[in-house]
Amino acid sequence: xxxxxxxxxxxxxxxxxxxxxxxxxxxxxxxxxxxxxxxxxxxxxxxxxxxxxxxxxxxxxxxxxxxxxxxxxxxxxxxxxxxxxxxxxxxxxxxxxxxxxxxxxxxxxxxxxxxxxxxxxxxxxxxxxxxxxxxxxxxxxxxxxxxxxxxxxxxxxxxxxxxxxxxxxxxxxxxxxxxxxxxxxxxxxxxxxxxxxxx
Numbered sequence: 001x002x003x004x005x006x007x008x009x010x011x012x013x014x015x016x017x018x019x020x021x022x023x024x025x026x027x028x029x030x031x032x033x034x035x036x037x038x039x040x041x042x043x044x045x046x047x048x049x050x051x052x053x054x055x056x057x058x059x060x061x062x063x064x065x066x067x068x069x070x071x072x073x074x075x076x077x078x079x080x081x082x083x084x085x086x087x088x089x090x091x092x093x094x095x096x097x098x099x100x101x102x103x104x105x106x107x108x109x110x111x112x113x114x115x116x117x118x119x120x121x122x123x124x125x126x127x128x129x130x131x132x133x134x135x136x137x138x139x140x141x142x143x144x145x146x147x148x149x150x151x152x153x154x155x156x157x158x159x160x161x162x163x164x165x166x167x168x169x170x171x172x173x174x175x176x177x178x179x180x181x182x183x184x185x186x187x188x189x190x191x192x193x194x195x196x197x198x199x
Contacts, residue, residue, distance in 0.1 A: 009035025020171060053173060055118050055197075058094075058112060062120070062150045065089040065096035065112075071143050080131070104128050110195075118198045120172075122151060132183040152179045164174045173197045 019183045021173070069075050069087035077088045080099060087098040100108025105127040112120040141153040141164035149168060157164040161184050168177035174196035181189035 018091065053114055053197075056147070058114070058120055059147045059150045059172065061091060061094045062096065062112060063145050063147050064091065065094075066098075066110075066150070067143060069096070069098055070100075071139050084134065100124075120195070120197050122193055122195030124152075124191055124193035128189050130183065130186065130188035132186070133188040134162060134183070135179065137164070138181060138189065144165050151177060151195075152191070170196070178185075 003042065006186075009089060040120060051149070052169055068089050070085075075087050075089050077086045080086050081101070084099050084101050087096075089096045095113040095116075096110065098108065098110045099126065100106050104174045107123075109121060109123045111122075141157040144154045144157055145152065146154060149166075152168070153164055153166050155166055163182045164179065165182075166179040168175055170176060176194035177192070179189075179191045179193070180187055
């Protein structure tokens with residue numbers, strides 16, 4: 001059987017390559033083996049998306065944008081809706097916006113555009129649960145956002161009586177999670193979030 005015939009059979013789902021070839025393909029296309037052998041076109045979409053909009057560049061921009069908006073109270077713009085708080089950050093072809101409503105209970109969303117094309121978004125809803133909630137500690141925890149986990153804050157952060165935790169399921173392309181703050185082991189804040197890439 002020729003190599004082209006083998007590839008055609010793989011593409012049509014009639015057979016799968018041996019594990020060594022799967023490993024090589026996984027490394028070449030930088031996707032998991034699971035994604036390579038799924039029966040839908042998620043892999044194809046992901047590869048197209050990665051080629052057009054490099055994920056690592058989006059992640060790096062997202063971290064920079066977060067650290068130049070809500071966390072530091074910079075780049076707040078006129079409200080886009082009654083009662084909203086809006087933040088905007090631009091760098092070259094990249095645009096980030098964060099809009100939220102509320103106070104003790106709040107809801108909002110973050111979005112990223114490249115050349116006016118929406119490429120990533122996240123929605124969130126949360127509330128402070130106790131008078132001991134400290135917004136300064138939350139912003140300090142959020143300032144430790146990383147390129148590897150650019151959603152909210154780090155998995156764990158602690159200072160004095162306060163402890164921040166963030167758990168995420170999924171990956172940058174499709175995720176959900178929850179962040180919590182404890183003061184002397186009592187939960188004083190919780191926020192749920194979800195989002196991913198946009199095609």
